[in-house]
Amino acid sequence: MLQILQIVLPVFLVIGAGYFAAYFKFFTEDQASAMMRFATQFAIPCLLFNALVNLDLAKEFHPNILVPFYVGAFFSFAVVWLGAGLIFKHTPGARVAIGFAGLFSNLVLIGLSIIELAYGMEASKTAIAIIAMHAPFCYILGIVSMEFSRADGLGLGETLKSVVKQVFSNTLMIGIMLGFIVNLGQIAVPVSISTALNLIATSALPVALFSLGALLISYRLRSGIGEVSMVSVSKLILHPVIAYLIGRFVFDLPPELLNPMVIMAAMPPGMNVYIFANIYDRAKGIAASSILVSTVLSVVTISVWLVILE
Structure with a gap:
């Protein structure tokens, strides 16, 4: 158990440091x-680019790894969507x-940090393969579902444009795509550029975790405790199961391969959940509360999953 705490606690201590730095006004929300x-x-796209440049694509991008994660993600989405409608009686757009x-x-x-601490750099290759497919999968499913469910939907043509815009204007996706291009084209990256990218990439996760904690101070448990509980159970338990x-x-x-894939499936909702809700002006309070509550609960649930997978 001590070993598990040594894996999980450093990540959440950095998040906590950011939270209390913001709470005691050492950092403003703008900072x-x-x-x-x-x-x-900037930093995380550099990190993903570096990882993909050196990745054995044929080995790491394997259906046996991707299918379990994304089938679980789809069922988690479907269960929460159904629950939001059948149990909590939300409108179609809010359900999505x-x-x-x-x-x-x-x-x-959070995911990449936990994987590196728990299983080492080799396991992070599995994590990177999952991350590379994540934004396209989620935005395509989310945007298409939203546009075809709400009364003021855009229609098929505009929906496809919206999907393309959201996916390919994302800087993480730009870093991933450039990494694929360099890898597949076997393009040699100059040593000076590679070194500079590595310097930037090393700052990515600690800065991101600290900033995440500082930004959580602006979220409040505003409403929808039932919906937030449903999201937390689905995201932290159903998806990894x-x-x-x-x-x-x-x-x-x-x-x-199994262990890092399951741990990635056990991650709480990301901040893009609030961004998505804000774009469509649907269920923003529930989205923000889901991020806050699930992130706090994941300290326990991720630790439990690490014990189960030992």
Whole structure:
């Protein structure tokens, strides 16, 4: 158990440091936002680019790894979407926004940090393969579902444009795409550029985690405790359970592949959940509360998953 705490606590201590720095006014919300923009729009794309340049694509991008994670993500989305309608009686657009909270995981800021500490750099290759598909999968499913469910939907043509815009204007996706291009084209990156990218990339995760904590201070448990509880159970328990069952009993994955895949599936909702809700002006309070509550609860649930997978 001590070993598990040594894996999980450092990540959440950095988040906590950011939270209390903001709470005691050492950092303003604008300063925290600027730090997060640096991390997510510059440093993390450099990190993902470096990882993909050196990745064995044929080995790491394997259906046996991706299918369990994304089938679990889809079922998590579907369960939360259905619950938001059948149990909590939300409008169609709000159902999708709440369902998106059960879909989009915090794979980079928290997931990648946990994987590296728990399983080492080799396991991070599995994490990177999952991350590379994450934004396209989630935004395509979320935007298409939203546009076809709400009364003021854009229609098929405009929906496709919206999907393309959201996916390919994302700087994380730009870093991923450039990494693919350099890898597949076997383009040599000059040593000076590679060194500079490495310097920037090393700051990505600590800055992102600290900024995440500082920004959580602006979220409040405003409303929808039932919906938030449903999202938390689906995201932190249902998604990894489905991923584990498929990975273990359908694909018979070895532990070195199964374990990091399941831990990635156990991540709480990411900040894109609030961004998505804000774009459509649907269920913003529930989205913000889901991020806050699930992130706090994930300290326990991630620790439990690490024990189960030992």
